[in-house]
Amino acid sequence: MKLRKMTLNINGADRMFICDPEKDSLAAVIRRLGLTGTKVGCGTGVCGSCSMILNGKVIRSCTKKMKTVEEYSTILTIEGIGTPNHLHPLQVAFMNRGAVQCGFCSPGFIVSAYALLQENPDPTREEVRDWFQKNRNICRCTGYKQIVDAVMAAAKVMRGECDIEDIKVKLPENKEYYGLPLVRPAALAKVCGVCDYGDDIELKMPDGVLHVVMVQPKVAHHAKILKIHTEEAEKMPGVYKVITHKDVKGSNRLNFFQFSPRCLATEQTHILLAEEKIFNYGDIVALVAADTKDHAREAAAKVTIDFEPLPEYLNYLEAAMPDAMRIHDDHPNVWSEQPTVKGAGHDTPELFDKAPHVVEGSFYSTREPHMPIEGDTVQAYWGDDGFLTVHCKAMCIYANIGDIAEATGVPAEKVRVVQNPTGATFGWGIAGATYSLAAIACLACDDMPVAFSMTYSEFMAFSGKRAPSYTNARLACDNDGKIIATEWDCGLDHGAYNELGDDLTWRPARFMFFPYHVPNALGLTRVACSNHAYGTAYRGYGSPQAYTASESLMDMMAEKLGIDPFELRWRNIARPGDLNINSFPFVDYPMEKIMETMKPYYEKAVAKAKAEDTPQKRRGVGIAWGGYNVTEGTADQCTVAIELREDGKFVKYDTWQDQGQGGDVGSLQNTLEALKPLGVSIDDIVLIQNDSKHCPDSGSTASSRQHYMNGKTSKMAADMLINAMTKPDGTFRTYSEMVAEGIPTKYEAQYLNPSDPDLCDLDPNTGVGNPTPDYTYAMFLAEVEVNTTTGKTTVIGYTCVDDVGVIGNIDSVNGQAYGGLSHCIGFALSENYDDVKKHNNILGAGIPAIKDIPDDFNIVHVVTPRAKNPFGSSGASEAFQSAGHMAVINAINNACGVRIYELPASPDKVKAGLDAISKGEKIEPPKKYFLGSDFYEEMEYIKNNPV
Missing domain, CATH: 1.10.150.120 ([2Fe-2S]-binding domain)
Known part of the structure; x- marks a missing residue:
């Protein structure tokens, strides 16, 4: 050198x-x-x-x-x-x-x-x-x-x-902060470049920290491991240890949770350091720990494996074939399912036979990569407090503690998880795999502190993705366009591992044809493993797969009937008294108000498209309905604590993990609102967040739950503290007065969703149920231009009208809206993680740049105060990434007559459709997916074999 x-x-x-x-x-x-x-x-x-x-x-x-x-x-x-x-x-x-x-x-x-x-x-x-x-x-x-x-x-x-x-x-001056665009507490450090993310923390750790990198052979999607060769790597300069599964004292797996009674999986299939098999391209066979990151990488390149190739099933359709071998020994490849039966239920085929108008087709949504700009870097060490401490991008700190404990064998009460400042995850951070690997490395290296990092291409290969979906569906309507019945068979490709997969089946079962009034339905949502990237949480979790089918069919029906697609939706939205697809009320019914608000935007966009349409640059307008649930369901809970400090400030403790959505300012505004009787100002609040040593379990940053749940619990804790501070004359005690009187100055409160008598899980035989207390609603309008020479689609305008209840921070909600919709545009047009070599970075995987997103971007909020939240708020994030992609897909069809049934709508697909039209070919909707067994036979089996 x-x-x-x-x-x-x-x-x-x-x-x-x-x-x-x-x-x-x-x-x-x-x-x-x-x-x-x-x-x-x-x-x-x-x-x-x-x-x-x-x-x-x-x-x-x-x-x-x-x-x-x-x-x-x-x-x-x-x-x-x-x-x-x-x-x-x-x-x-x-x-x-x-x-x-x-x-x-x-x-x-x-x-x-x-x-x-x-x-x-x-x-x-x-x-x-x-x-x-x-x-x-x-x-x-x-x-x-x-x-x-x-x-x-x-x-x-x-x-x-x-x-x-x-x-x-x-x-x-009146200290009415709720709803205002308060600046995020963390924003100052971020705009000055002094906020330390994972790589920054690694760079600033003390001497003696070991640098750990992964060994991904990337030789096969499915193979039997014959031998792992580490000898050459162990001889490389600076190497402390080459770690394989043999060095793991715990189970080498994450926790396994079974969500559905119809789950056939019996154990966790996510093996952290490969033992006997490679299950997908990104699997890790070893970790290399060395004195420098360069030394670790040089040594990692020397690790090789002998392997025996096994059949590779790279999508649901291949894995579901009767002659496919089992990928995992403990369960078949199609391993969980959730039926939906409403109204005529099993007799819906007869309704379709009699219906005057039926549309049907097969629809595919992609394996969407999350693509945060920051990849993943984790630190693990034994703290001077005796805890095995892991710094990471946690979005579910207490569940991650359980994962680390299970993987390593360290008791959960000896594990501490700290969320680093996080450069976004959009959902994949819920999985504890890399957090557990860092802990494994620390223990295997004689309890030496470690910093575990990966290149972006390694991160793309290893991290989970949105599960692709394959859906056969049909819709029946009467002559007025009112829905008679619907049927669907949806297969979700959950990739190599089963974590959360049975939970995922609930989302299409709840959001197919949301928020319409569907009197009769027969549906089945199945999940299968394959040898591709595993499915994990991603904003909108499970709902984009549903809307890909249902919002296509709504447009197809409008076209068949000659009814404006806006009008068809107006006729079918649920109104008070109508039940959702799971046979329960929608809780709130803002659908008419949302559509009335959207109508002038729609009419203006249609007129503009007609005026500016040319043979070379076709203009079109598309709409779609969407929405999502709020909270994780009947078992959800949130715990927070509020403390009066000696200096008169109030300390709020919680684990509202900030993935970029604003967990800090959300907690701040909830706390200010909860303590409003005390006349507090912003400077009176101190936030201590996202460190399990100091903060109670506020639950995950998922399911659009945190603002709703944290608001309820903050009010409970604040009321306890205010009651304790209140003197008989109505004035408030100071800290010193409370201490002198022996009155506690810190109060912890827990809110439990199970305390809500209206909630119940989905019935595993019928899908009837009401798991969550609230919903968010959103309607989407996309304006597109299609270049008929190249097939390239450009979104030139976008409007979203939503209802997320009373807004806590307008800038944060708008940020979730604009951000979620930009993901939707990418999902519709370019994003994919199918080719593991081509799609291994953000450019190859199709991330939208600024000119791919319109500046004519409008977010309009309809506000329906929510009765179950003390501040009237609901959730805000996931509605904005539910069905927005389908407004783009529907707009393409409106512009040039090409309907894309398999995402993304890449230029070659659009051009192929245009060429077919120019030749006078009639393009029929595809009907082609085999999802593991005949739909009607499977539904009859479920009917006759209830669980």
């Missing part, structure tokens, strides 16, 4: 350092100098999180080798733009315009925007978008609109057209 001494002018000061010019990237050097505001996400120059300004030009520093950097060059990083005590207008604007969610990409965006405003101090919104597109700044959280809002606001300040105070959120 030959090193070079260099000097660069960094943020105005000359800095001398030593580097390896051949190996070191500029990002690596800058981060080694302590300037960790420069984040490295993809590591391949396609995400822009590492943006810095080199000699006046924005560059992506993770791929800029030091040998190409001239001596005495000038560098500007986020730390040179503004500090917490001296903020730049861009940083203020990002904080106050909702442009910071997970915040991992924020420094890169701010640096890039700084360069833009130096070059063009008065840009248009489209010029801002063009700049971020050119410089490849990618955000997965925000949907980009609020970022552009922030740049435009900062530009006004920099031009002297307004004062910096004018772009800040104004706080009311």
